[in-house]
Amino acid sequence: MERYSDRSTDMRSGIRSGRTNVIRCVGVASGAVGLLIAVSSLCLAQGAVSPPGRLLASNCAQCHGTTDAAPGFDRLTGKSASKLLRKMHKYQSGAAGEGIMTHHAMGYTEQQLRDLVQWLSQQR
Numbered sequence: 001m002e003r004y005s006d007r008s009t010d011m012r013s014g015i016r017s018g019r020t021n022v023i024r025c026v027g028v029a030s031g032a033v034g035l036l037i038a039v040s041s042l043c044l045a046q047g048a049v050s051p052p053g054r055l056l057a058s059n060c061a062q063c064h065g066t067t068d069a070a071p072g073f074d075r076l077t078g079k080s081a082s083k084l085l086r087k088m089h090k091y092q093s094g095a096a097g098e099g100i101m102t103h104h105a106m107g108y109t110e111q112q113l114r115d116l117v118q119w120l121s122q123q124r
C-alpha cells in the first residue's frame, strides 16, 4: 500500500510536472506567435507607407497600360522618372487644371509617386 501510494505520488508529481511543461510550451509558443505577429505587422506597416511601384501602377494600367501596347492615353512606360514625377506634381498641385489626372494624382504621397514613376520608367 505504501509502495502504491508512493507510486501514485510519483505519478501525480509526474502529471504535475507534465502540466508545467505544457504550460511552459504554450508560453513559449504564444511568445513566438506574438513575435511573428509583431514582425508581420511591422512589414504590413511598412507596406502601407510605401507599396511597391508595380502595385501602385496597376491603378494606371486601365487608361495608360503598363506595357508597350497602351490602351489609349499617353504611354507612360519607359519614360524618364523625373519627367513623369514633374508631370505628377503638376497634376497634384492643381496647376494642370481639374481633369482626371489632377484628382488621381492627389491620392498619392510623395514616396508613392516616387515608387510609381521609378517602376514605370523601368518598364519597356
Ligand code: HEC
Pocket: 056, 057, 059, 060, 061, 062, 063, 064, 073, 074, 076, 084, 087, 088, 099, 100, 101, 102, 104, 116
Ligand atoms: C481614368 C483614366 C486614367 C487613369 C486611371 C490614369 N490616367 Fe493619367 N491620364 C489620363 C488622361 C485622360 C490623360 C491626358 C489628359 C490630361 O493630361 O489630363 C492622362 C495623362 C497623364 C500623364 C501625362 C502624360 C504626358 O506625357 O503628357 C501622366 C504622367 C499620367 N497621366 C500619369 C498617370 C499615372 C501615374 C496614373 C496611375 C497612378 C494614371 N495616369 C492613371 C487618364 C488616366
